[in-house]
């Protein structure tokens with residue numbers, strides 16, 4: 217059965233980039249994967265650090281979406297990999313949510329955003345669901361790197 221997520225307050229809310237699961241990446245601490253993703257739009261400028269330091273992922277998203285400053289030129293080419301990087305690190309850092317992701321087996325995971333047709337499935341389900349796809353890729357990867365060894369009960 218397809219697993220839908222969107223709000224951090226609902227089931228599987230930990231799959232959202234707005235969930236409070238911070239991590240270290242590129243030598244800095246990021247309060248959420250949304251902070252990391254939005255800041256990368258302005259990497260190498262003071263605005264990236266301003267985004268990293270805001271209190272909530274909602275503020276980070278708002279600042280990242282403002283078009284008063286130019287986006288990095290290669291954004292469209294690099295944005296999927298940046299998202300992948302953030303999601304991998306988030307689920308490598310937090311065992312509890314890694315277990316939740318692994319517990320979804322081979323089910324399809326969909327970001328059920330009514331407004332986002334790129335990262336989510338959009339209002340009519342026709343969106344690309346790139347965040348869901350990345351979560352499924354990361355799940356496959358973690359299955360290998362964190363699988364339980366049935367012979368001795370240790371975690372690889």
Ligand SMILES: Nc1nc(O)c(N)c(N[C@@H]2O[C@H](COP(=O)(O)O)[C@@H](O)[C@H]2O)n1
Nearest residue numbers: 233234250280281327329331332335347
């Ligand atoms: N909660 C929420 N509100 C929105 O308005 C959204 N678009 C999303 N989707 C998330 O937005 C992030 C990317 O946004 P931009 O590409 O910067 O517009 C990403 O985290 C999506 O999962 N979520």
